[in-house]
Amino acid sequence: MSHPELQYHVEGEMTVFQVPIVRTGTAALNRALFSKSIGIAAAAVHDNKTIAHYRKALQASKEILQADRVSPICPHPDKTLADQGRKCLLLNPSVKAEVLKDGVQKKDLSVIPYELKLDYDYWSYRDVMASILPEELHDEIPSGFNIAGHVAHLNLRDAYVPYKHLIAEILLDKNPQIRTVINKVDNVGAESEFRTFQYEVLAGPDDMHVTVNEGDCTFEFDYSKVYWNSKLETEHRRLVTLFQPGEVVCDVMAGIGPFAVPAGKKRVFVWANDKNPESFKCLEAAIQKNKVAPFVRPFCEDGRTFIRRAADEVLEASRRGDCAVIPPKVKPPRRSSNSSGRQPSPRRAAPKEERIPIPPTISHFVMNLPASAIEFLPGYRGLYAGHEDLFAPSPSANGRRLPMVHVHCFGPKADDDGPKLDVCERVSKALGVRVRLAREGEDPAAEGVEEEKVGEDGVPEVVVGVHLVRAVAPAKSMYCASFRLPRAVAFAARD
């Protein structure tokens, strides 16, 4: 740089914006240690009317400071000038000084030293964590935790446990919507029956009553008493998208209703069951709160018995003529048109309630209990025993098809089809039929892909689609196997 006014010392842009290293071990969080002053340069603007022009020009020439969460327009560092409203533009430490030179020559700008002050609030969660944790812990800085309303739920690996209170405090500081941070307490690998967990509070009040929104629905529950996982939102949406209005879905392990309630909102009938009495109560409350009572019925029993009960009860309900009755929308009365001189329009007939009949059969079963749901599959034997006439090809069935079953399970994480083939094997054993993994692009629900499908040797085989839901641990994933219930199972004699 040749212009004497433009000479100033700066570090490279990358290093300037590095968080101070604060290796205080597990000692209490000292936010003051995160303050930092950085000597840069600024262009003092002589007339504020030219600010917009020079900001744009300096941006185009990359001479302006571009740093996350720092505005490049600041009050003049001289207090008297700042009080007069004078401003300056912060400059990129590796400035090329083209536009700047021009502005200085025209006496619109002058280059001044500027002390940029950054403090704890400036740095991101990752910045602060990287500053505090020793380098060997930087690869897996806790993130992507489960969030339920105002509660952040950590499941810290052993190496991070000594830092648990620091981590919790930083999480609270950096996420205004979080008030309580909890950590799962190791229960020696044992899953509780209702998928609830032991926890310790790391920061904030021990208040587990949360409100969450998902799928355009609101749920209120005690997070210590029922299952909830915010990371399943995509899976909930994926399945709800498959359900068509007016169909019946049976949610065998419904929890507090993240499949059932949004499905009810799109006018899908749902028989929703959970064995946990607390989940049942929250499900009932969610049905009322989200006004889906005409479509969603809650139950509280063991899923094994519920599978057949639901099929029987849906058929009975349909034969009784049960309907969802939707009251007419009451429109606000029109304003009188007398003032316009026009005649009032003749009275329209009062709007009628809408009646949507429950169909006789279930279109989808959902079984989200990944640790054991496959073991429930024998419960489908004889689901529609003696009711062949309800389904195609019976002429009276109007093309109605046997239900799709969506069963969740765990398996190893892998890049090949190994785990998916293994899921098929487990489904095959539980159902007692031959199973084939759906080929790439093959839809197990598509017309013609069902129990009549035969393998090369002429033996019927069930086509199973296996969807990777999410990785749940470094070596473990959650899958969803979807298949149409084969005739051999649905019409078998009940035991």
Ligand SMILES: C[S@@+](CC[C@H](N)C(=O)[O-])C[C@H]1O[C@@H](n2cnc3c(N)ncnc32)[C@H](O)[C@@H]1O
């Ligand atoms: C992984 S959670 C899934 C809940 C809900 N479907 C969701 O996606 O959030 C599994 C649910 O199965 C329920 N459950 C456990 N054993 C059951 C059984 N034998 N019959 C029915 N529900 C059961 C638990 O109470 C829990 O709510």
